[in-house]
Amino acid sequence: MAGSAAERGVRSARPASRRPTLAWLGVAPFFIFATLFMFLPASFLVVGSFLDQQGQPTLQNYVDLTTPFVATSYANSIEISAVTAIGGGIFGFLLAAAVILGGLPRFMRNALMTFSGVASNFAGVPLALAFIYTLGNLGFLTALINRTFATDIGQAGFSLYSKVGLEIVYMYFQFPLMVLIIAPALDGLKRDWREAAENMGATGFQYWRYVAFPILLPSLMGAVILLFGNAFGAQATAFQLTGGTIPIASIVIGAQIRGDVLHNTGLGFAMAMGMVFIMGAAITGYSLLQRRSERWLK
């Protein structure tokens, strides 16, 4: 029987140019969906950023990105993201190193990994609330510290609802993210390298300085860049904590959606493009460094 199921089956399963359209049909829903819910909205943003309030083409919106208010909000975002990326990177690295290289009992490593998976998701509204209960004016820890040390840290100038407070809160999802990213890299440090270094007379410090850190550097840098992007795009946590009183890029953009502050949607679009640019740079940097790190840590 010509065109039997067996013949048809064997023909079409081979990657051939006979029926290319079927595979393309198969992936079409994906691209249509992505276009509708991602690329189309993105193009609205791009186009809108080049229009002024009357709908005429202009570059003014991008120029306005340098006005004090906008520039300050970007500066704040960059500062908070950089601090939490580097701080989160350092302590996250130490945490991961502690459980992987520090000789702690095995169960602690598993506990840290599992908890990191959960904690990196505990961002947003619940996280902000949890820290209000901890370090807010009437917070659990605030009261504990004030009682124990007879101080008033509020009077001394500490406030959770500040850039520093926000950074403290952001660490809650930056530490775990760093742990999760750097753990495979730390695993990839072969014991042979350490032993070879020791056999050649290297101290622990020399091993780290000349062997381990150079190998880990791409992973570390990539992870820190990813942490930067992670903090930069955050909105919910900051909004719940500060109510929008600290101008950071994501909150100002959010206010733009509501038509609140600048009454200039074109500028809002330009700000959004600025954010996309920074995030894109971060993701690209991370991807490139990831690929670089895989050289040693296969």
Next chain:
Amino acid sequence: MRAPGALDSVAKPAPEEKRQRGALWAWIVFGLGFLYFFLPLIATIEFSLGHPTGPVGAEPSLQYYENFLLKPDSEFFPRLGFSFVVAIATIILSIAIIVPTAYWVRLRLPRLRPIVEFVTLMPFVIPPVVAVFGLIRTFSGPPFPLMDTTFGSNIVLVGAYTILSFPYMYRAVDTGLRAIDIQSLTEAAQSLGAGWPRIIVGVIFPNIRVALLSGAFLTLAIVIGEYTMASFLGSKTFGPYLSLLGQNRAFEPAGVSIISFGLTWIAMGAIQFLGRGGQRIQVGGAR
């Protein structure tokens, strides 16, 4: 400077012995981490019981849990339930789009892989607050004035969440497909007369069940916790509910947070349980 030689390593204690004790710095670091992570949780639990250590000094009480769990006018269950429905819709849509895509890319269109992976990375490049900005503009007028109705804006929400789930769903499904020989399975099914829909649903799906469940649980955790998009789209989901509660009430939000954290823990625990033996970074959610 010491001369290199085998005698040196004999004189030093063997690395294994040192590791059993655990370095002091490691214990200190772990201890600090433990404090940092658990104090906020303890504080939240303490507040959820009415903040007995506070200035008022009331007895610890479950009344605040009762307030949002048992009182008939509480919005807890309607909002959580609706978030759940949105999550299910998102999961179904995401799986329906991702599985055939990953399948076809692996089987026939390997050169599309970088493009598809790039598209699935886009949600990281376009943060939720920016994405929802664009979505509102796109769907506020012709040809798709979805934002005009509640149902329409919920559709936009599901669409947005589906995009948000793509990175995780695609990676999970792709990993699952890599573990099975889809070429042989496809040929075998075809030689038995199966058509393409039958192959994908009847042959591929069952073999990547674990991957699908992992992706589904992560999407569930993300959707239930999400605040930014839901709030700007005006959807009556769990995230905006908790936010509003946090602004209006003192102790109930703590209880809701604990439950929310517990739900996330269960979802992630399910993923860990399913993904035993695999190395996967599962990170995501509202920021």
